[in-house]
Amino acid sequence: MSGVEPKSSLAVAVAVGPGELELDRLRDLADSIAHHDSQPLALVLIDDSPSPRQLDTLLALPPSMHAVSLHHPRHGAKVTFTRGKGICSAILLALQWIQTNLDAAIVLKLDTDSLVISPFRDRLTSLFQANPRLGMVGAYTQTPNGSMRDWSLHEPSIKELSNHFNWLKPIQSIQRNQDPTRRYIASLLHAARANGYRPGEHCMGGGYALSGELLGRMARAGYLVDPSLWMSIDLPEDVMIGIHVRAVGLEFANSVNEGDVFGVRYLGLPDSPENLLVKRYAIIHAVKNDDRFDEASVRAFFKAHREQAATPSR
Numbered sequence: 001m002s003g004v005e006p007k008s009s010l011a012v013a014v015a016v017g018p019g020e021l022e023l024d025r026l027r028d029l030a031d032s033i034a035h036h037d038s039q040p041l042a043l044v045l046i047d048d049s050p051s052p053r054q055l056d057t058l059l060a061l062p063p064s065m066h067a068v069s070l071h072h073p074r075h076g077a078k079v080t081f082t083r084g085k086g087i088c089s090a091i092l093l094a095l096q097w098i099q100t101n102l103d104a105a106i107v108l109k110l111d112t113d114s115l116v117i118s119p120f121r122d123r124l125t126s127l128f129q130a131n132p133r134l135g136m137v138g139a140y141t142q143t144p145n146g147s148m149r150d151w152s153l154h155e156p157s158i159k160e161l162s163n164h165f166n167w168l169k170p171i172q173s174i175q176r177n178q179d180p181t182r183r184y185i186a187s188l189l190h191a192a193r194a195n196g197y198r199p200g201e202h203c204m205g206g207g208y209a210l211s212g213e214l215l216g217r218m219a220r221a222g223y224l225v226d227p228s229l230w231m232s233i234d235l236p237e238d239v240m241i242g243i244h245v246r247a248v249g250l251e252f253a254n255s256v257n258e259g260d261v262f263g264v265r266y267l268g269l270p271d272s273p274e275n276l277l278v279k280r281y282a283i284i285h286a287v288k289n290d291d292r293f294d295e296a297s298v299r300a301f302f303k304a305h306r307e308q309a310a311t312p313s314r
Helices: 020-036 088-101 121-130 152-164 171-176 180-194 212-221 237-247 273-278 295-310
Strands: 010-016 041-047 065-071 106-110 114-116 134-138 207-211 251-254 262-264 283-285
Touching (some): 010 088, 020 114, 041 088, 065 088, 088 237, 106 283, 134 212
Parallel strands (some): 010 106, 134 251
Antiparallel strands (some): 114 283, 134 207
16 A cells, blocks of 8 residues: 555545456546645555555546555355445445544545535534534435435345344443343444434435544444454444434534535436535445436536636647
8 A cells, every 4th residue: 555644635536346447436436535635645445346446546646546455255155144244344445444544624525426525624614613403414314306315225224233132131231241242232232222213314425524532432332343243244334324423422514515525326326426416425326327327428528527627728
C-alpha cells in the first residue's frame, strides 16, 4: 500500500468487487473525487476479490490523495447472501483501519457506481460541526425526489437477527456468553434498542457520511475489534451501520435537497445528469442501472464536465 497521511481529516471508503469493470469504475470514481477535492484525503479500498489486487497501485492519484488497499478475506466462506452484498465485514474492516491509522473527522462511504460531481467536503464539515450528535448523514428518511423512505423491508431481517442472537436476554447473561459473535450482536441490538432504534433505519448505502465521533464511540464499545464477526451475517451494510449509530447514542440526518450533498437512489439516478448539476448535488448514485441513461453515457457526461472545468479559458 502507498503511504497514508496520518492527519487526513477525510477518508473515503470504497468496497471494490472482482472483475475489470469494477476496476474501471473505481478509476472513474477516484478521478471524480480528486477533481472535486484537493485537500489531503485517504482513499481506503476494500478489495472484495478472491486474490489481493493491490488496488492502490492501479490508480493514478494526485499527491493530495493517498490510497490503501485492504483485502476482504470472506471468499471461501460458503454463505449465500440474499439481503445484502455480504460486505458488512468489509465496511467494518475499512472503519477499523481508519480509526486505527487516521485522525479522520469524516468518513465518506461510496460504491463504485457512485460519482462525485461537485465539491462536498465543506458541506459535510458544516453539517457535522452544526450537530455534534450526528453519526450518519445521507438519504435517511427522504430521497432526493422528496418521497419518504420505507425501512419496513428490513424489519424481518432485524427481527430474525434479534431472535437468532437472543438479544432479549438480560444484559448480564449476554455479556457472559462465550460465543463472541453472539455476545457482540446481542449486546449491539440491546444498546441500539435502548437508544430508540427503529428497525431498519439507516442512510442509503450508495453514498453516506459518518462522523469521526461515531468511529471513536464504536471503537470504545468494542465494535471495531473483529470485523470478521459479521462475515456470515446476511444484512445490507448500510442497515448494519444504522444499528451501530443508535447503539452508541448518535443520530441521523438527511442531506438530499437541492444544494445538499447526496443525490442518491437505490436504482438509477434521481434526475438527469444535467439537472443533477443544476441542483448542485455533490455525490450521485447509481450510475450503472438507470433505465433512461446508460452507464457509459453518464460517466462520459461527467468526465467531459470535469475536463471542461479543468481547461483554462482563453
